[in-house]
Structure formats: C-alpha cells, structure tokens
Amino acid sequence: MSILIKNGHVIYGENLEIVKADVLIEGNRIAKVAGGIKEAADTVIDARGRVISPGFINLHTHSPMGLFRGLADDLPLMDWLEKYIWPREAKLTRELTKAGAYLGVLEMIRTGTTTFLDMYFHMDAVAEVVLEAGLRGYLSYGMIDLGDPDRTEKELEGAVRTMEFIDGLRSDRVHFVFGPHAPYTCSIALLEKVRELADEHNRLITIHVSETQSEIGRILERYGKSPVELLDDIGFLGRDVIMAHGVWLDSRDIHILARHGVTVAHNPASNMKLASGVMPLEKLLKAGVNVALGTDGSASNNNLDMLEEMKLAALLHKVYNFDPTVADAGTVFRMATLNGARALRLNAGVVKEGALADLVIIDFNSPHLRPMNNIVSHIVYSANGSDVETTIVDGKILMLDREVLTLDEERILEKAEKAIEKLA
C-alpha cells in the first residue's frame, strides 16, 4: 500500500519547517518528502491549499468518558465524582464502556488525533475498538486498591489479564500500559509491584500525580512527603513513567522528575475546568522535563480536541506568567506531537522520511486560517479539530475528506445516546 499526498504545505521535521512538497507513504512509513514526486501510488490525495501536519498525540485521556459529557459541569470535584461520575461508572458494563470508547475514537479520528494514551476500565473492550478504528492506542487499566491487600491482588491480576488480552491481539498499534491510578488511591505495595511488572515486561507506566492541592495534603499527612518524593523514594520513577497533571510541583519535585526523565502529560482544559490549578510549565521546561499534552476525559474538558487544547495551553501559561513570550506556538505544537511520541518511544509526531505515517491533512480554505501568514501559529491559535480533513495512521487512511472510513458514525452516535440512558 502506498499513498502520495501532493502539493501540500508540509510541517517538516522537528524544527517545524514549512515546505511546499509532496509526501509519499509506503507501507506504514513516510518514504519521501520532496517537490514533484513522480512515483506511482495506490492512492493519490490532492492537498492544494492544505497543510500536512504530524498527527496529534493525546497523552492523557479516558476515552469512554465521552458518555458523561456535560452531565456534571460547574461543580466542585468531589460533588462531580461522588454524585455524578462514580454512580454511573459503577453501572458501566463492558458493552457500555465499548459504546463510550467508540464515541471517543470517532471524535479523535475526526479531530486529527492519531495516537492516544488511555486509562479506564474494560480496557480489553477499548482495545477491540482501537483495533477496529485504526488508531494507535496505548491502553492502561486504571488500578485502585485504596490500601486493601485483597484489592491489590485483584487489580494486579486485572492489569496482567488486560496485558495478555492486548498482547493476544498482536497489533503494532495497540499497546498495554500499566496504569496505577494515583499515589492517593494506590498502596505502596501496588506501586512497587507495578514497577517490577513494568520492568519484567518492558512496558510503560502512566499515573495521575499531584493534580490537586488536596491530594498534596493527603499524601503529606500519610507519608510526610510530596507525591513525587514518595514515588522517587520507592524507586517507582523512570523514563518509562508518564505522569498526568503535575499541577502542584515544587522545585524539588521538578528536579526529581528531570533526573529520572519522567514525562508530564499536561491537561490545561481539565485543570482549568475543575479549578485544580496551573501546572508550572516554564519551570518544567527549564529543568529539561519532557512535557506533552492531553485532553483528559470528556467529562472534564468537554471534548478530545487537541487543537483546542494547544490554544488553551499557550494562552493559560502566558497569562499565568504575565509574559506573552512563554508557551510559544512551536513549543506547544511539539508538546502535542513530538513530545508525546518521545514519551511513548514512538518514531512519530513528526513528518520526515522514515517516521511512522501518522499524519493529518488540515484544510486551510477557511476564513479563520487566512491569510496563510504563519501555519503553525494558525494551527495552535486559530484552528480547531473540525479543520482536520484527512487522518492517516500507520499508513492507512482513517478519514478522507472528512468521511470516516473505518467506523459507522451514525451507529456510534445512536449507541452513545442509548448507553447514557441506561446509566441514568
């Protein structure tokens, strides 16, 4: 299988250089980026007036939570969880979770996300959905033992079972990741065992850390240290750890994260909407920490639009630092592409020869993207997910000219409506 995308404006390489060129995809790789490519291809796409961009990498979400979109806004975190989210999650069956995952992956394909890191329940079901949809998914079963040794065992079994299920799918696109929920919901025993298993099976780990001020207080009270110090002390941290949120970090925490090469998945919309706080982006970047971008779940965002998320990230840190030069367009664009790929050890998030063919074509024939003064700026500050016209993952076209090819859109929307009725 080969695809030739002709006459686009290509956002090329790590430096985001804009070149007018064709892009040739052979198999699942980008084979060539050059002007006037003559090779024949199975599919030819005309990208005149369009931009060929790396696909976006959503480094923290809970894909099935789209079902809960808009059910509980403008509420304190604990009301949100206790009155609205947890009672519904308790009723989630495998089938209902799958209905939510379909809705999530459909939205991601539509808005140009090519890879995502997920944490939720029934992840075997989510894996099936990702396999069918054609996205690249890194899937973690969210483990919570609340210090109960029986639950520790059960959660670890659940994780290993999910790993085996996903491995059994034998897909290069669908990967298992260990997902202990957070230091305040997981015992030390669970966290230590996860570290062991991740080493043994050579898997990544993702975990929520330092999201809210109250979490910091709880961990300090229980352990006499910060969540990051705690994780450091038990030998949990490493280059394979992707930590979601990291809102409340002091200089010591940041130093620890940098030393271990931990990636932080930043979720500005969720942190703003739940009033969790503002992640110290500038300090993290200065310390050399790899920071990537995520949307969090659609119950606290309320969408999975990585283009919108880039704008939020850039704007939030400018006003927070009283400095319009921070979180510039290029920095934020890399957070949404390259930095996520780096965390996942993936040769993607960039358009260049040899990289995985995970890319999107963005339609610039719209008033809000003209004049074409600055393509990367327009994507970060003015575009949104609806401007994505074509989504390609692993050399396969998932959406062409805004038509999703791998999923039955109408059926997914219908099933999502029915699912939430059952959860009421």
Add this chain to the structure above:
Amino acid sequence: MSILIKNGHVIYGENLEIVKADVLIEGNRIAKVAGGIKEAADTVIDARGRVISPGFINLHTHSPMGLFRGLADDLPLMDWLEKYIWPREAKLTRELTKAGAYLGVLEMIRTGTTTFLDMYFHMDAVAEVVLEAGLRGYLSYGMIDLGDPDRTEKELEGAVRTMEFIDGLRSDRVHFVFGPHAPYTCSIALLEKVRELADEHNRLITIHVSETQSEIGRILERYGKSPVELLDDIGFLGRDVIMAHGVWLDSRDIHILARHGVTVAHNPASNMKLASGVMPLEKLLKAGVNVALGTDGSASNNNLDMLEEMKLAALLHKVYNFDPTVADAGTVFRMATLNGARALRLNAGVVKEGALADLVIIDFNSPHLRPMNNIVSHIVYSANGSDVETTIVDGKILMLDREVLTLDEERILEKAEKAIEKLA
C-alpha cells in the same frame, strides 16, 4: 419573507430552557416558537438533530485585523504593536481595510456571530461590507489624538463624517458608535466632546479601558486616579458606554461602573494571549455590572470564534478563582448573547416571540456533541464555530447548511492573501 425551522431543540428565552419545537420567522422577527407549527412559509428548514440558538454577539473586535492573523505572536505588547501592527496599519488603504473586513465578516457568519461591535479605521468601508454581508454591525471609528488639539479636531471630524456616511446607508442593521480609543491615547477634551456628541445624536460609545497594568500606571501618573475614576470625574460614563477589557479594576472602579450601568466587554483570549491579566468577572457580576463577551481582533486571539471564546471565559475564571462553580455554562452563554444585546439596546440575543430573528442552527450530529446530555454545556464547553450550520440575521439567511449565501468566499480568501502581501 417567512422562514419555518422545524423539529429543532430550541434554546428558548432568557432562562435558556430547552424545548423541542419549530420556530417561525416572519419578516425580521421571531413570530412563533411552538410544537407542530402548521403555517406555510417561504423557506422551510429541517433542524432535526440540531439546536436553534440565539446568534452570538461579539461585543469587541477589530474586524479587518484578520489580515494580521499570526503575523506576530508570542511577543511583548509593545514589540507587537511597534514592530508588526502599527507599520502595517500605517499602510492600510480603504481597499485593503475592506479586504480585511470581508475576511472578518465571512468568519463571523461561518461561526455563528450575528452582531458585532467594531472599532477600526475606514469604517465607512467596513459599513459597506456589513451591509452587503447581512450581519448586524455597530461600527466605531477609533479616535486617537494623543493630546494634540489639531488631532482632536480631525478625529472628531472623522467620527462625525463616518456617522453621517453610515446614517446615509439607511440600514436598520448598520449603526454608528463613537469610539475614542482609550483614556491613555485620548485627551480629556476629546473624551468630553465625545460625551456631548453621543448625547446630542443618541449614540453608544465604546472605549478600551484598564486593559493593562502599564495603562493604569500611566493614567495614575498623569491624572492621579484610575482610568475609571477619570472617566467618572469628567462625566463620561453612562448606560450607553461599552468598555472593552476592564482587566485592572479595583472595588472602587467596579462600584463606579455598576452605579453608571456601564457594560464591560470581556476578551479572555486576548487578555491571556497578550498576558494582560484576568478581568475580575466574579466581582463585576456580584456588583451587578453587565458583562458581555468579545474576541478582540484576530491579531491577538487569533480568530473570531465566539464559541471558543465562551469556553475560554468559563475555564479561565474557574482556575483563576480556584472554584469550578464560577462562570457556569449558562452565565457565559448569556454573556455571549443576551448581555451583548442589552448593551446594544437590541431586542435580540434570545429565541422568543417578538425578538429579532438573529439566530443560528448548530449541527449536533458530531461525536463531540453527543450524547445530548446538556445542550448549553455542549455549546460552551465542547462545540466550536465550525459546528454552526445556518446563520440567520434580521430574518435573512446568510449561511445555509454551511454555504454562505451573501458573499463570494473564494474571492474573499484570495483578496486577503493579496492584501497582506501589499502590507509586508
């Protein structure tokens, strides 16, 4: 002329009640909102799976500045102005301004804005564009005299000339507004004369006030008081004043604004992007000040998308106040509709019998707007301008099923590209 919109979910009345109903438009008014309307109509629109919403009112922008979109991001305000914006603005002819205005109104129609309050130069040209496009425009010529009495006279003459030109168009949709730029760029003499003229001709006034901390310092140094106190002392304030920004306001300022019934046009994206600061929304609302929403110009946003702006407003004030309950979806939705209409003394911004037929149809057949758990929340937190399918102003359809009927889109995009080349 009559239009019947059938089977939509209507956001009805000031309380934003969701009703499944038809909407009948007769002439330029909403005649009836009810189930199963039987009256015949010249045009019938099927709105199944769609939402009928009041059109959005952008209460502060500089429509031609779309030309400068992305030309100068991530810069300190003075660099932005002195190195990039002012040199180009100095070269702006009537024709080039018009090219920018076309781009702006096209974007507004596409993203569901039905009314806007503008400030710029060559406003006679902008008025012609608005007349042709079919939008409702409140247009002010931005006056700056920098304390030079010769310029005071010239600027006032320019404003009066613009007023007479716009009055000469004899349109119910296009209105002149007095637009002294700001207390730091206008002399007291100019401001006092504007107040007189506004009273004499019964026109609204719009002005930038308290946008940046440095402005506060300059006014304090020059006059020994805050910009709001200064305007109060010279008798400038009143119900007819729409003040853009209001980022740096103390309790005394807020009390003054409430007492005079001044409207504040809030521009969260611009205030964040230029790192101006955070407007004290909660304090203004508690004091009873009418707060509406604007996008500011596309050089500091970088688009005119009021749906995106609503999300930014809601999220910014939640994290700024560390309280997820502030700036709830309904409050922010009213800021983008009703409150703007109130400031403009316009019977619009609401779908109900007798109101002006300024409304939009939003397509909810997209994964990011499902399940339809909460329509107003979805519009504020998950939708963006691209979800707007049909835009109706003054009982005329400007865009139907995403096709703009009043303007030549391709030509406008081309002209915008050529205009910016001439300004380089």
